Amino acid sequence: MSFQVFGIPVSRGVAIGRAVLVASSRVDVEHYFIDPAGIDAEIRRALRARDEVAREFEALKQDLPGDAPHELAALLDVHLMLLHDEALLGATRQWIVERHYNAEWALSAQLEVLARQFDEMEDDYLRERKADLEQVVERILSALAAQQGRKGGGAAAVVQRDFAGEDPLLLVAADIAPADMMQFKRSVFHGFITDIGGKTSHTAIVARSMDIPAVVGTREASRLIRQDDWVIIDGDAGAVIVNPSPIVLEEYRFRQRQSELERARLARLRHTPAVTLDGERVELHANIELPADALAAVEAGATGVGLFRSEFLFMNRGGELPSEEEQFEAYKAAVEAMRGMPVTIRTVDVGADKPLDRLSASELRHEHVLNPAMGLRAIRWSLAEPSMFRQQLRAIYRASAFGKLRLLIPMVAHLNEIRQIQEAIKRVQQQLTDAGQAYTPVELGVMIEIPAAAVMLPLLLRHVDFVSIGTNDLIQYTLAIDRADESVAHLYDPWHPAVLQLIASSIAQARAAGKSVSVCGEMAGDAAFTDLLLAMGLRNFSMHPSQIPSVKQRILRADSSRLAMALPAVLASEDPEKAAELVLVSAQRTHH
Ligand code: PEP
Ligand code: MG
Numbered sequence: 001m002s003f004q005v006f007g008i009p010v011s012r013g014v015a016i017g018r019a020v021l022v023a024s025s026r027v028d029v030e031h032y033f034i035d036p037a038g039i040d041a042e043i044r045r046a047l048r049a050r051d052e053v054a055r056e057f058e059a060l061k062q063d064l065p066g067d068a069p070h071e072l073a074a075l076l077d078v079h080l081m082l083l084h085d086e087a088l089l090g091a092t093r094q095w096i097v098e099r100h101y102n103a104e105w106a107l108s109a110q111l112e113v114l115a116r117q118f119d120e121m122e123d124d125y126l127r128e129r130k131a132d133l134e135q136v137v138e139r140i141l142s143a144l145a146a147q148q149g150r151k152g153g154g155a156a157a158v159v160q161r162d163f164a165g166e167d168p169l170l171l172v173a174a175d176i177a178p179a180d181m182m183q184f185k186r187s188v189f190h191g192f193i194t195d196i197g198g199k200t201s202h203t204a205i206v207a208r209s210m211d212i213p214a215v216v217g218t219r220e221a222s223r224l225i226r227q228d229d230w231v232i233i234d235g236d237a238g239a240v241i242v243n244p245s246p247i248v249l250e251e252y253r254f255r256q257r258q259s260e261l262e263r264a265r266l267a268r269l270r271h272t273p274a275v276t277l278d279g280e281r282v283e284l285h286a287n288i289e290l291p292a293d294a295l296a297a298v299e300a301g302a303t304g305v306g307l308f309r310s311e312f313l314f315m316n317r318g319g320e321l322p323s324e325e326e327q328f329e330a331y332k333a334a335v336e337a338m339r340g341m342p343v344t345i346r347t348v349d350v351g352a353d354k355p356l357d358r359l360s361a362s363e364l365r366h367e368h369v370l371n372p373a374m375g376l377r378a379i380r381w382s383l384a385e386p387s388m389f390r391q392q393l394r395a396i397y398r399a400s401a402f403g404k405l406r407l408l409i410p411m412v413a414h415l416n417e418i419r420q421i422q423e424a425i426k427r428v429q430q431q432l433t434d435a436g437q438a439y440t441p442v443e444l445g446v447m448i449e450i451p452a453a454a455v456m457l458p459l460l461l462r463h464v465d466f467v468s469i470g471t472n473d474l475i476q477y478t479l480a481i482d483r484a485d486e487s488v489a490h491l492y493d494p495w496h497p498a499v500l501q502l503i504a505s506s507i508a509q510a511r512a513a514g515k516s517v518s519v520c521g522e523m524a525g526d527a528a529f530t531d532l533l534l535a536m537g538l539r540n541f542s543m544h545p546s547q548i549p550s551v552k553q554r555i556l557r558a559d560s561s562r563l564a565m566a567l568p569a570v571l572a573s574e575d576p577e578k579a580a581e582l583v584l585v586s587a588q589r590t591h592h
Pocket of ligand 2: 410449470472473
């Protein structure tokens with residue numbers, strides 16, 4: 001039966017493929033295709049892991065003390081029975097043979113299928129056996145991980161490619177933490193669907209940086225969609241069409257081809273400088289998460305990195321922090337990859353919906369912190385952990401010897417924070433000088449993401465070299481809307497007059513003070529806001545590399561002085577979005 005689910009569009013384009021349901025707790029299971037020649041070996045891996053676990057259970061049963069409760073032996077019997085049930089390993093084998101999934105992926109895919117069958121059972125006792133099944137699978141997954149460890153990382157044999165003729169795969173999950181999203185970068189998936197999340201939640205941002213269609217905040221997609229269903233993701237409309245009719249499928253295939261052609265056309269603008277019709281040059285910088293992303297930035301024609309979200313170096317490490325050396329190597333790699341173009345490294349911005357470890361944002365919200373978005377995050381965390389902060393500063397300063405580096409501080413709200421940062425910088429410079437380590441002067445900038453910072457900008461500007469407006473958080477804090485909460489996502493409005501006032505005045509004040517100003521929030525990469533930001537006087541945009549071509553096209557067609565003249569009418573309007581459509585579009589049109 002065909003049906004649709006609606007959510008929030010976060011990454012453009014159309015993806016058509018088969019659903020792969022992944023339980024949120026298991027998204028960190030490795031997902032890769034094996035080489036067809038390795039099918040038998042992969043099945044043997046799965047069976048070997050199963051046998052190991054069976055031996056463990058048998059041994060436990062043998063060693064049960066005589067006075068152990070009877071239920072314990074019965075439980076082990078249930079686990080043994082599940083282990084040997086064809087419905088688990090037999091079907092896992094099918095996923096390996098037919099789909100070339102690695103053993104871990106095949107096993108967790110089968111778990112999803114069986115878990116649903118358990119969920120639908122009438123009998124309470126049987127329904128509760130799902131937990132047993134999950135425990136059994138967990139044990140087999142650990143045994144598989146141990147095998148990999150013994151072999152010294154079997155993932156080296158990973159085939160990170162699609163097989164010709166294989167159906168594309170779309171990931172469906174209730175939630176994916178940003179740290180887990182990172183593992184899906186360059187993965188086998190062609191699109192994402194999640195139940196929770198908002199347009200600028202960090203999971204959405206990573207999906208966008210992967211440049212694949214995604215829809216979040218669907219509330220129940222992971223419950224309604226079944227493993228292997230055919231699914232269309234309409235990343236423009238935020239719609240998910242499940243088991244589409246042949247006519248609908250054909251229409252979307254047509255749209256997919258059209259958007260590929262459009263992309264290819266835009267890609268030709270790569271080496272064209274971004275200059276408006278009236279000769280204003282605009283810098284288009286890239287937002288990156290890892291040094292390796294710098295390559296995509298250069299390829300997309302970025303003229304620098306406007307935001308390196310360094311916190312992603314801190315994730316997926318089981319709570320351990322990256323060493324100074326490791327950070328230094330990462331920053332140096334990014335600077336070198338950009339070949340002399342500026343690289344803006346933002347100090348670690350963890351907290352809120354970017355926890356360090358695998359805890360999802362909602363777990364964090366409920367279990368650990370009262371209100372993480374307003375808690376000890378970003379620079380507040382850095383200043384609370386001074387030696388961690390100085391370590392990061394040292395790594396950044398050392399990398400400055402290899403190219404043009406800029407230092408950007410997230411979530412600044414108090415002048416006192418800037419003073420503390422400057423003191424930490426002085427101390428780090430002295431340490432490096434004493435150690436005979438080279439560094440060059442590094443410009444210091446702050447992010448404008450808390451309304452207080454925007455309101456007191458003239459004072460902040462006296463102490464910094466540049467500012468970057470983080471519209472994602474600025475909107476969140478101005479409108480008191482959690483950016484990751486789909487239940488208030490309809491109120492998260494970049495066109496809100498208060499938001500526009502703060503952005504416009506920040507740009508104007510920075511320019512008046514002769515300091516450089518950029519926007520690095522998601523608004524910068526959305527071509528629907530390009531005219532508006534140009535009208536406000538913005539000449540430096542930072543966005544995902546994949547968004548650069550469409551924004552550049554808009555700039556090439558813009559007349560910045562006409563746009564600027566139309567701006568007051570937009571800012572004075574009660575419906576700025578409509579006003580922008582009228583006055584900004586006509587400002588462009590009169591010129592042609
Ligand atoms: C922002 O808040 O706009 C921003 C760019 O930072 P992040 O999205 O990482 O919070
Ligand atoms: Mg932010």
